[in-house]
Amino acid sequence: MPSKPPIFSAKHVSMTFGHGKKICHAVRDVSFDIADGAIVSVVGGSGCGKSVLAKIMLGLYKPTLGNFQYQGHPITNQRDHWNEVQSVFQDPFSCFNQFFTIRSQLKDAFGILKNKPAKSEIDDRVDAALRAVNVQPTEIVGKYPFELSGGQMQRMLLARIFALRPKVLVADEPTSMVDACVRANILDYLMKLKQELGMTIVFVTHDIGLAYYVSDQIFIMHEGRIVESGIPDAVALKPKHPVTIQLIDDIPDIHKDWIKR
Numbered sequence: 001m002p003s004k005p006p007i008f009s010a011k012h013v014s015m016t017f018g019h020g021k022k023i024c025h026a027v028r029d030v031s032f033d034i035a036d037g038a039i040v041s042v043v044g045g046s047g048c049g050k051s052v053l054a055k056i057m058l059g060l061y062k063p064t065l066g067n068f069q070y071q072g073h074p075i076t077n078q079r080d081h082w083n084e085v086q087s088v089f090q091d092p093f094s095c096f097n098q099f100f101t102i103r104s105q106l107k108d109a110f111g112i113l114k115n116k117p118a119k120s121e122i123d124d125r126v127d128a129a130l131r132a133v134n135v136q137p138t139e140i141v142g143k144y145p146f147e148l149s150g151g152q153m154q155r156m157l158l159a160r161i162f163a164l165r166p167k168v169l170v171a172d173e174p175t176s177m178v179d180a181c182v183r184a185n186i187l188d189y190l191m192k193l194k195q196e197l198g199m200t201i202v203f204v205t206h207d208i209g210l211a212y213y214v215s216d217q218i219f220i221m222h223e224g225r226i227v228e229s230g231i232p233d234a235v236a237l238k239p240k241h242p243v244t245i246q247l248i249d250d251i252p253d254i255h256k257d258w259i260k261r
């Protein structure tokens with residue numbers, strides 16, 4: 001039997017913006033495969049190209065150079081792609097319309113799916129998704145996004161993912177607006193998505209401690225390149241690249257003990 005193609009496959013992928021003196025090499029010659037069902041973390045400092053790489057995975061950018069494939073094919077139709085590959089971004093408020101209730105937006109999100117479930121199933125799936133992120137459905141009845149905190153909204157984004165059940169989730173700093181305790185919860189929800197739904201997850205973060213906690217594989221990015229990659233024990237416990245060593249030094253004290261060296 002032929003083996004399954006990877007979820008994402010990048011071969012010498014580069015992405016530049018601008019021209020001449022103003023050229024910006026956001027992603028430089030990266031190559032990797034991401035296996036079906038894996039949690040892969042992309043870790044690096046600000047401006048190293050993480051979000052641009054995430055947007056290539058979402059089909060929002062087409063690489064300037066190289067070959068990028070989803071399940072063995074280039075991304076040609078964005079709508080088809082978003083049927084299977086969805087995102088959670090840094091700012092949850094930008095993903096919800098302030099003028100509609102959260103529940104109605106969670107239900108409307110199903111409009112993106114090719115095979116939209118029946119109304120009653122949508123209601124059930126929204127309720128189950130809210131419970132999956134520890135929110136009682138009654139708590140948000142009639143509530144608008146501006147009535148919730150940043151951390152609660154980030155959970156609403158994750159609830160949307162639980163409800164829609166995409167094949168792949170690209171999560172770009174989903175824990176940026178929450179305190180350490182809620183952050184650990186969100187990471188647990190991500191692992192629940194993987195365990196219960198077999199989702200492939202690409203998790204973008206500054207924090208190699210979080211990456212170590214959730215991932216099957218870690219990519220370290222610096223100035224657009226992947227400078228080190230491997231299983232968490234290899235990358236976080238036996239770092240080779242100076243950038244990786246610096247990232248470990250930068251882990252917030254609050255969960256430094258996640259990495260036991």
Ligand SMILES: Nc1ncnc2c1ncn2[C@@H]1O[C@H](COP(=O)(O)OP(=O)(O)OP(=O)(O)O)[C@@H](O)[C@H]1O
Nearest residue numbers: 017018024025026045046047048049050051052053
């Ligand atoms: N649309 C764009 N046009 C021009 N330059 C861009 C564009 N998007 C990103 N860049 C540049 O590409 C580089 C990588 O940006 P990116 O957003 O991927 O960084 P990042 O690693 O996600 O950083 P952060 O951790 O701060 O979110 C930066 O120098 C940024 O200024």
Ligand SMILES: [Mg+2]
Nearest residue numbers: 050051052172
């Ligand atoms: Mg970013």
